[in-house]
Amino acid sequence: MEYISQIAFLLVLAVASYFLAQRIGSIKKNINLGKDVDRSDNKGQRWKNTMLIAFGQKKMFKKFIPAILHLMIYVGFLVINLEVLEFIIDGIAGTHRIFAPVLGDAYSVAINIFEFLAVAVLVSCVAFLWRRNVVPVKRLKTLSGWPKLDGNLILVIEVILMFAILTMNATDQLLQGKDDHYVQTGSFFFSSFLMPLFEGMSVDALVFTERFAWWFHIIGILAFAVYVTYSKHLHIFMAFPNTYFARITPQGQMNNMDEVTTEVKSMLGMDAGNPPAEVARLGAKDANDLTWVNLMNSYACTECGRCTAECPANLTGKKLSPRKIMMDTRDRITEIGENIKAGKEAEEGSALFSEDYISAEELNACTSCNACVEACPININPLDIILQGRRYMAMEESSSPQSWNAMFQNVETSFAPWKFPPTDRFKWADKLKEEEK
Amino acid sequence: MSDSTYKVPTMQEMSAKGEAPEVLFWVGCAGSFDDRYKAVTIAFTKILNKVGINFAVLGPEESCTGDPARRAGNEFLFQMQAMSNIQVLDGYNIKKIVTACPHCFNTIKNEYPELGGNYDVVHHSQFLQGLINEGKVTLKDGGEFKGRKITFHDSCYLGRANGVYEAPRDVIKALDAELVEMKRCKTKGLCCGAGGAQMFKDAEKGNKEINIERTEEALDTGAEVIAAGCPFCMTMMTDGVKNKEREHNVKVFDLAELIAKNEGL
The missing domain is CATH 1.20.950 (Fumarate Reductase Cytochrome B subunit)
Known part of the structure; x- marks a missing residue:
């Protein structure tokens, strides 16, 4: 006893x-279902961020x-x-x-x-x-x-x-x-x-x-x-x-898709190096197409909504909510994990970027202004997920909004997002050159 | 071309003469084609002429940086644009670039290095700040903007994207103007609504346009001038002021225009 x-x-x-x-x-x-991304660099800066932002709660004090x-x-x-x-x-x-x-x-x-x-x-x-x-x-x-x-x-x-x-x-x-x-x-x-x-x-x-x-x-x-x-x-x-592990490059910098670089270089007749083994998908259709950092972000999110409160699209009544992007990502990757555990096809059920989770309308509403990234007290990056969804839409599905497809065509043919002849590009200077100083 | 007129040398002309500019002025698509922003290009060119900066432009050889394509998801198109721009820039052995577009600034500065293009890139607000600090642009006492209320609208791609908040404000302060801040400014600045390639499509369904929300904030400051440093912000804020029927007493100007006006250029 x-x-x-x-x-x-x-x-x-x-x-x-x-x-x-x-x-x-x-x-x-x-x-770990997410794609690999290297975050082993700049250890000093990373520790500093952890100490200031997580341990020291710096961003909370806004x-x-x-x-x-x-x-x-x-x-x-x-x-x-x-x-x-x-x-x-x-x-x-x-x-x-x-x-x-x-x-x-x-x-x-x-x-x-x-x-x-x-x-x-x-x-x-x-x-x-x-x-x-x-x-x-x-x-x-x-x-x-x-x-x-x-x-x-x-x-x-x-x-x-x-x-x-x-x-x-x-x-x-x-x-x-x-x-x-x-x-x-x-x-x-x-x-x-x-x-x-x-x-x-x-x-x-x-x-x-x-x-x-x-x-x-x-x-x-x-x-x-x-x-x-x-x-x-x-x-x-x-x-x-x-x-x-949060990104430490400038917020405005989008990550480069190396698999695209290889292809573009060979198209331009430049030395492309070794082609990558196999490119499964360009951009992201489902949660397991995202990187492990995106997925870790989704498990770290505490749904405080500071991101959504700052989002210009959300503030003006658009469907987009950065918090929902993170919550949907976690729900979907959890579902994929359950599928695997149950011996089913991993991607059974609705994909992350579909009407059941994150719709095209939400992706298309983003201005990439980084207000959500700035607002997050623990450096979660909803924008990175949005942009990967857009890449899939543009490059795999060709389902971007019509005006964007027109813009793409203008860039391709006129080298400007608007349909002006490239020969007109320098016309702005014509009058100025005659003007007296 | 005599010395009494403005000069806009191209890289092609310069390299034919075996000369190299101190800095390349990257004009950008809006600066080249958009009627309103052409005025900004001209104002900045006048300042460069006045100060005697040895500059050049690419002229017809310039091409979209690829920013809108990349933000809209078309990585192929972005990289095609980037690679050919890098070939042109490297072909002329360009080292330093100034641009009046934060989107071009961000792309060339942050995204071209991964594709092999490494340049020292500054936004024109930083360049103007430098000229003021070096005393090359000395602003007249009692200039056009002395004591007038000016508010600065932070461009997302200059501010949050690259942490440039003070350079544009220093330019405004140099005018002896009264700088007034909007409720949301600097790191909390509200987007004009045009970033992320939104400039090139209609907004998604909502209950308000973003530029109206932002314009209301700007008008709330009581400023007579809304200063901007970005072609897209310029369009959005100008439209917003028109929508609010305030264009008779509130003007939207670029930083270079403010300096040029003050200098009587």
């Missing part, structure tokens, strides 16, 4: 780890209030998770607050800091729930269905988890001195406000409540870790690799 809780804990830990490993494995596999609220949850998450380490050791070893005797006074300081952060997380989560539901921010109001529920669920879970910690600490303090198992820790400021709620309880009831809160918190955290992999909330991990 003595070891039953330790065995139960190990079991819970093992089950959670198993599911987490499964999920990480399948997300990794899905990301708007102060959400940035501060987000910062509190973020710091709370990072720091409170240190306490989880103690939870795990205690759970395995059957000890109680194993760090308390080791750290002495510092332990109580640490727990007080954790409690302060727990309260800060609570306040921020309530504020965020407010911003999502009571007086909704426009970019959040437009969400519906699962994405909306997902956003609210995460906040509610965090609120409950923080209450569990405070309840645990409050009952723990009441038990100190009443039960030898509960080591002296000094008082905890925030949870002591909850103590009156539990004061009338018997020792047994207190122990039950304290243990319940402990188990609830640790199981809650483990379950949350698995849940996160199904959720937009995955950005808490993905933000880091996402900023590291």
